[in-house]
Amino acid sequence: xxxxxxxxxxxxxxxxxxxxxxxxxxxxxxxxxxxxxxxxxxxxxxxxxxxxxxxxxxxxxxxxxxxxxxxxxxxxxxxxxxxxxxxxxxxxxxxxxxxxxxxxxxxxxxxxxxxxxxxxxxxxxxxxxxxxxxxxxxxxxxxxxxxxxxxxxxxxxxxxxxxxxxxxxxxxxxxxxxxxxxxxxxxxxxxxxxxxxxxxxxxxxxxxxxxxxxxxxxxxxxxxxxxxxxxxxxxxxxxxxxxxxxxxxxxxxxxxxxxxxxxxxxxxxxxxxxxxxxxxxxxxxxxxxxxxxxxxxxxxxxxxxxxxxxxxxxxxxxxxxxxxxxxxxxxxxxxxxxxxxxxxxxxxxxxxxxxxxxxxxxxxxxxxxxxxxxxxx
Numbered sequence: 042x043x044x045x046x047x048x049x050x051x052x053x054x055x056x057x058x059x060x061x062x063x064x065x066x067x068x069x070x071x072x073x074x075x076x077x078x079x080x081x082x083x084x085x086x087x088x089x090x091x092x093x094x095x096x097x098x099x100x101x102x103x104x105x106x107x108x109x110x111x112x113x114x115x116x117x118x119x120x121x122x123x124x125x126x127x128x129x130x131x132x133x134x135x136x137x138x139x140x141x142x143x144x145x146x147x148x149x150x151x152x153x154x155x156x157x158x159x160x161x162x163x164x165x166x167x168x169x170x171x172x173x174x175x176x177x178x179x180x181x182x183x184x185x186x187x188x189x190x191x192x193x194x195x196x197x198x199x200x201x202x203x204x205x206x207x208x209x210x211x212x213x214x215x216x217x218x219x220x221x222x223x224x225x226x227x228x229x230x231x232x233x234x235x236x237x238x239x240x241x242x243x244x245x246x247x248x249x250x251x252x253x254x255x256x257x258x259x260x261x262x263x264x265x266x267x268x269x270x271x272x273x274x275x276x277x278x279x280x281x282x283x284x285x286x287x288x289x290x291x292x293x294x295x296x297x298x299x300x301x302x303x304x305x306x307x308x309x310x311x312x313x314x315x316x317x318x319x320x321x322x323x324x325x326x327x328x329x330x331x332x333x334x335x336x337x338x339x340x341x342x343x344x345x346x347x348x349x350x351x352x353x354x355x356x357x358x359x360x361x362x363x364x365x366x367x368x369x370x371x372x373x374x375x376x377x378x379x380x381x382x383x384x385x386x387x388x389x390x391x392x393x394x395x396x397x398x399x400x401x402x403x404x405x406x407x408x409x410x411x412x413x414x415x416x417x418x
Contacts, residue, residue, distance in 0.1 A: 052226060052398070053226065053398075055225070055226070055387065055390055056070060057070060057090060057223055057225075058070070058223045058225045058383070059225065060225050060301050062299070062304065063304060064304055065302055065303075065304035065305040065307050065351075067224070067307050069089060069090065069222070069223050070089050070090065070093055070094075072095075074307050074308060075310070075311060077219055078216050078220055078308075078311045079311065081095065082192065082193075082194075082219070083192075083215050083218040083219050083222065084101060084104055084105055084108065084193055085101060086218075086219050086223075087104065087108075087165060087222070088100060088104050090222065090223055090382045090383060090386040091162075105192075107162055107166075108162065108166040108193060110166075111162060111163045111166035111167060112167055112169070112170050112186075113167075113186050113187060114167065114170050114171070114174060114184065115145070117145055118138065118141065118145070118171075121141045122134070122138060122171070122175050122178055122184070123178060125137065125178075125179075127179040127180075128179075129179075130255070130370070131172065131175060131370055131371050131374045132251065132254070132255040134171075135168070135175070135251055135374050136251040138171045138175070139164065139168075139247050139248050140244060140245075140248045142167070142244055143243075143244030143245065143248075146160075149242050149243075149244055150242050152237075152243065154389070154392070154393065157385075158389065160243040160244070161381075161382070161388070161389065164243070164244075164247055164381055165381040165385065168377065168378050168381050169193070169197040169378045170184075170187060170200060172197075172374045172377075173185065173197060173200035173201040174200070176201060177201075177203075186200075187200060188205075191205075192211060193215070193218070194211050194214035194218060195214075197214065197378065198210060198214055198366070201371075202366045207322075210319060210365055212315075213315045213318070213319045213361060216311060216312070216315055217312065217361060219379075220308040220312060220354060221308075221354070221380055222379050222383050223380070223383030224380075228254075228256075228258075229249075229250040229253040229254040229380065230250065230380075231253075232249045232250050232252070232253040233247060233249055233387060233388060234246075234388070234391045237391040237392060237395070238395060238396065238397050238398040239397060240395065243385070243388055246384075247381070247384060247385070247388075250377075250380075251377055254373060254377055254380070260373040260377075261372070261373050262296065262353070262355035264359070264369055265296075266295045266355050266356055266358075266359035267359040267363060267369050267372070268369075269294070269295045269296070270328055270332065270359065270360065274328075280334040280335050281337075284339055288342055294335070294339060295355075296352055296353060296357075296359070297353065297356065298350045298351070298353065299353045302351070302353065304351065305351045305352075306351065306352070306354050308353075308354035309351070309353055309354045309356060309357055312354055312357040312358060313352075316329050316357050316360060316361050317329060319364055319365070320360070320364055323364055325364065328360035328363060328364070329360055332356065332357065332360055336352055339352075358372070
């Protein structure tokens, strides 16, 4: 009998990524995430997920050119974004926008390998433009189109903040995207594959993924981390006391533990190093200082309880994103930007060897009931 939430159940095969939660290992197509984060770019990782190997210089430049060519927004899509209320959840806005993209694509229902690849590239390229454009519109600013020659990460920061980011900020954004690009059969990836399994179109499958990621149990953890940091900062309470009181009161300390990692989340290690660099350069280290105090307090509390629990990637991404000038309610949308190549790589696998995903369920209701005439009920 399966556990709740399909825990421990293998629902398919994939060549894209693997997680060994016992030792804290994450690999993309055979490459360790630490190696990729330190030595590649997001564009290279996109190529890897879609092709199974890292690109050479010519292949990488070709992909960059394609991403650049597909990153702009049409007047029709800008008109759609302008109709959305300024107080909408950015993930709801993104979900609506991606669904709308499908209505403007005359080949939306074509799920041939070439068309799925084209849409994978298009959706990866255009998603940061959609997110940045919606944020600017809701703040009374005109959207910016991507700049030629900018990297993927640099363009997102430019379109969001209206100015070019320096090398440290661009590299930090790039690594954050690499770290979130793929993560095996998580909830949103599974949702995308379920939708694709019906032979529905790519836009519908990605809309399913975005809707699933929107849920706070999946995509909103770093928002809760930032809320926690702000709460402690504003209260002036000693972080160690706050952590102790939270645990004694049965409250979850956000950013610690993970559904699949029983050891250190390998993504957190890299992001912690980047956080140190970017915040020192910005001259604003309070969020990282506070995070380190919370981490030390948690380590002490867990030792007393004979347990081990480690910070996950969300624990550091919250303060990193804040330092990069990303509004807190856009954190999950940034997650979607990063995960698009992973989602679409899974769709390529699903369509190539499709079988309708239709699990069974265990009935636990009553049996043997008979209908009472309506006048006697």
